[in-house]
Amino acid sequence: MQVPYDSPPITDDSEIIGLRAAAEELGVHYMTAYRYVRLGTLPAQKVGGTWQVRLDDLRALSSRAAPQHGPGGIRWSPYRTHLLDRLIAGDEPAGWSLIEQALVSGAPAKDIHLELMVPVLQDIGDEWAQGSIDITAEHRASTVAVRLVGRLGPSFARRGRKLATIVIGAAAGDYHSLPLAIFGDIIRGEEFAVLDLGPNTPPASFVQSAQTHDDTIAVAISVGSDETLDAARRTADLLHEQVPNIHVFIGGPAITSEHDARNLGADEYGATALDVARLCIELVAGTKR
Ligand code: B12
Structure with missing residues (x-):
């Protein structure tokens, strides 16, 4: 070797x-x-x-x-600063080295997503919204992020029987695949089978996938921009009509409150991927109130 x-x-x-x-x-x-x-x-x-x-x-x-290291675990802020810089530079090798460094320092893959990747991506979005980086840099950064998230993906695979299947996808017209990939990994890491339909998913495909596996308990519709709120609503309506026993979650970067999610037709709401996983565990166990 x-x-x-x-x-x-x-x-x-x-x-x-x-x-x-x-x-x-x-x-x-x-x-x-x-x-x-x-x-x-x-x-x-x-x-x-x-x-x-x-x-x-x-x-x-x-x-x-x-x-x-420290009593509170890893100090994430230097990692975040460095990753932000490397993503904007389009530097995948250095971005991956940084992730490996965090893994070696004892960070679980889940924390790489939630403590490092998510806040950095949110910063990139804010910088784009404020005009400090242009759309080219945002695209360059997100392309590297997609590759890094993909490399980390196998760390979330769990052996053995799964608790249930969860179908996930982004609403029609929504090209944000990254939030979905991160969300799916976290759910997979909590021992669910995830059927990921990716970005820009037609409402009928959500329905068809929800009917594929008998153990499917939930469908999660991700919404990355306000432009696709209507598509999310149409998807939730169709699911309620055609697979009424399924729990519909709506979330993602453009959904900032439970009120918004429920207004679009969500039955359940979790602010983070881990919240959604916890709720699904309760749904499977029949302990959710
Ligand atoms: C990367 C990115 C892109 C990339 C996408 C690449 C890709 N392959 O995904 C590109 C450049 C293509 C893009 C395009 C656009 N984008 Co964009 N993008 C982003 C960015 C920077 C990161 C997205 C991301 O991965 N976030 C990380 C995720 C994981 O964070 P999170 O939402 O906190 O996720 C947690 C929870 O939401 C939850 N979760 C995730 N999914 C789901 C699903 C369910 C059902 C549930 C319950 C929970 C859940 O789990 C996560 C972990 O806990 C965000 C900034 C941001 N704040 O997110 C903007 C952002 C989402 N984009 C935005 C916009 C406006 C656009 C564009 C319209 C314009 C543009 N910037 O080019 C287009 C839209 C194109 C389209 N029709 O889809 C806005 C959306 C604002 C809004 N409310 O509408 C944001 C918020 C930027 C901003 N600050 O303004 N974008």
């Missing part, structure tokens, strides 16, 4: 340490240390079948990781 290794080859035996000892020094499991090596976060070299690590590299990693 090729491991990125920027430092010169290890020549001085007094300065090196085996990977198992390095793991102990860092206070992590051997497999975690191996993951650091695999990601290139901890430079290492295979010598005679064992991984060897330079003490200087180990100390550098410890000091980099230290300020990110």
Whole structure:
């Protein structure tokens, strides 16, 4: 296996340490240390079948990781600043390195979405709305974000039996696939099967998909812009008419309150993806009031 290794080859035996000892020094499991090596976060070299690590590299990693941890967990603000900058620059490799750095520092994939990606995307939207970045930069940034979110996607796969199926899609005319991808990952991570119809979904396709799997409990209609509010309303109406036993959620960037969602025909409302997942767990368990 090729491991990125920027430092010169290890020549001085007094300065090196085996990977198992390095793991102990860092206070992590051997497999975690191996993951650091695999990601290139901890430079290492295979010598005679064992991984060897330079003490200087180990100390550098410890000091980099230290300020990110704290009683409250990772300090997200430097990550957010850096990711915002890299997205606007259209720099996928640096954006991905940053995400790997956060994963290595112990952040679960769910937090990468909710604490890092979502706030940064909201900032990008605000900067566009205020005119500090133009539409070209917004497109460049969202294209990189789509790729980063896609790379993180497999981390949300769960083995075994699913609690139920949830159909998700963006209203007809709505091209915001990113909120949907993030939303779907979080729901998938909470052990639901997700049937993601993507952006610009015709109302009839929501209905058809809701009728496909017997264990479908909910349909979530994502609304990314005010232009597609009517389409969301039409979709909810059709669902109520044709699959009346299904719970309809309406949310996404253009829905800012429960009142708005219910006005469009939502049966249920969750402000964040995790709220929606919690509500669906209650619906499955029959404990929702
Ligand atoms: C990326 C982006 C784009 C990209 C989309 C690329 C893609 N593949 O998705 C492009 C450049 C194409 C685009 C286009 C447009 N966009 Co745009 N876009 C954004 C941006 C910056 C990020 C979207 C995102 O991923 N957000 C992150 C999500 C995950 O955050 P979130 O909403 O908080 O999500 C949480 C919850 O909503 C929930 N959730 C998500 N989905 C669902 C679904 C359900 C059912 C539920 C219950 C919950 C739920 O889970 C999430 C996590 O907890 C937003 C800014 C923003 N504030 O979101 C603007 C934003 C959504 N866009 C906006 C606008 C106006 C447009 C355009 C009309 C003009 C433009 N900017 O070019 C067009 C619309 C095109 C169309 N017809 O769809 C406005 C919408 C305002 C409004 N109320 O109408 C925003 C808010 C920017 C702003 N501040 O003004 N956009």
